[in-house]
Amino acid sequence: EPEVTQTPSHQVTQMGQEVILRCVPISNHLYFYWYRQILGQKVEFLVSFYNNEISEKSEIFDDQFSVERPDGSNFTLKIRSTKLEDSAMYFCASSRDGREKLFFGSGTQLSVL
Amino acid sequence: DQQVKQNSPSLSVQEGRISILNCDYTNSMFDYFLWYKKYPAEGPTFLISISSIKDKNEDGRFTVFLNKSAKHLSLHIVPSQPGDSAVYFCAAISGTYKYIFGTGTRLKVLA
Numbered sequence: 001e002p003e004v005t006q007t008p009s010h011q012v013t014q015m016g017q018e019v020i021l022r023c024v025p026i027s028n029h030l031y032f033y034w035y036r037q038i039l040g041q042k043v044e045f046l047v048s049f050y051n052n053e054i055s056e057k058s059e060i061f062d063d064q065f066s067v068e069r070p071d072g073s074n075f076t077l078k079i080r081s082t083k084l085e086d087s088a089m090y091f092c093a094s095s096r097d098g099r100e101k102l103f104f105g106s107g108t109q110l111s112v113l
Numbered sequence: 114d115q116q117v118k119q120n121s122p123s124l125s126v127q128e129g130r131i132s133i134l135n136c137d138y139t140n141s142m143f144d145y146f147l148w149y150k151k152y153p154a155e156g157p158t159f160l161i162s163i164s165s166i167k168d169k170n171e172d173g174r175f176t177v178f179l180n181k182s183a184k185h186l187s188l189h190i191v192p193s194q195p196g197d198s199a200v201y202f203c204a205a206i207s208g209t210y211k212y213i214f215g216t217g218t219r220l221k222v223l224a
Contacts, residue, residue, distance in 0.1 A: 004156070031210055043157065043202060043214040056211050091156050098210030101147060104156030 002026045006092050006105035013082055013112055021077045021108045023092030031098040032075045034067065036060075036088040037107075043091070049075065050098065082112045116140045117205050119215040127223050132190040134218050136203035139184065143205035143213075148177060148188045151200045151217070160201075161188070193222045 005024045013019050025032050034046040047057040049067055066078045075094075079086055092105045118137045126132045134148075144165040149157035163170040163177045163186070170177050176189045190197055200217045 033212070035214075042216040043151075045211060045213065048211055050210070093156075093212075095210070099145060099206070101159040101162060102204075102212050103159070104149075106156045107154070109154075 002103075004092055004094055004103050004105035006090075006108050008108060009106065010109045011111070013110070015084055015112055016081050019079050019082055019110065021079075021090050021092075021110070023075045023077070023105055024073050025075055025092065025094030026096075026103055027073070029094035029096050029103070031055075031095040032067075032069070033093040033095070033102065034077045035091045035093060035104075037091065038088045046077070046090075048098075079110075082110075084112050086110060087112045115216075116143075117203060117213050117215040119201075119203060119218045121218050122216070123219040123221070125221045125223060126193045128195055129192045132188075132193045132197065132220055132222065134188040134190075134201050134203075134220065136186045136188075136215050137184060138186075138205050140205070140207065140213075141184070142207040145206045146177070146179060146186050147204045147206075147212070148175075149202045149204060149214075150197075151202060157202055190220075193220075195222050195224050198222045 007022045032049040037043045047061045048055045064080045068076050089107045091107045093102045095102045147162040148160040151157040161172050161175045179186045200219050202217045203215045204212045206212045
């Protein structure tokens with residue numbers, strides 16, 4: 001079965017540094033998402049992306065965050081200046097039409113020191 | 114604002130018995146519901162879904178029930194197996210294509 005792939009699986013960074021989390025969604029999917037899960041808490045919506053633009057974002061997704069689809073296959077999440085509270089597991093997800101099941105990647109564990 | 118709630122953080126069930134996981138929602142605009150299973154250090158994996166025009170959907174050992182008037186859905190797993198031990202999330206979407214997840218219920222199936 002096709003899958004969403006995420007790299008790296010773990011990322012350690014110093015507070016204030018920029019990080020880029022990378023994702024390759026399923027090839028025929030049109031809707032792309034980033035979610036995060038702080039340890040032991042719920043899976044939180046960050047942003048959805050369709051037709052090369054953000055369709056919706058949460059209050060968590062402030063000016064420090066940005067997303068990009070630089071080519072036909074990659075989907076990236078950039079955090080410009082990381083904070084301690086950005087430490088979480090970040091999940092990329094994609095959906096064929098935004099109405100059916102959402103496929104998740106295995107996540108990137110981000111640790112901000 | 115917690116639009117999707119799973120009020121039981123954990124549940125233990127004997128192998129072979131039924132597991133019932135519950136989920137409540139507040140937004141009447143939600144029209145599609147999904148259940149996901151999550152193992153540690155992995156992404157959530159899709160289990161089963163239901164449209165708001167139905168009240169039941171079944172797939173093998175998994176059945177989802179939807180009670181729109183009560184804004185409640187449940188996932189039944191019969192029979193439960195040790196491999197079902199995981200965290201289960203319900204999710205809901207409306208026309209904006211934004212999937213909202215509940216807080217999760219940790220299921221432990223005892224052998």
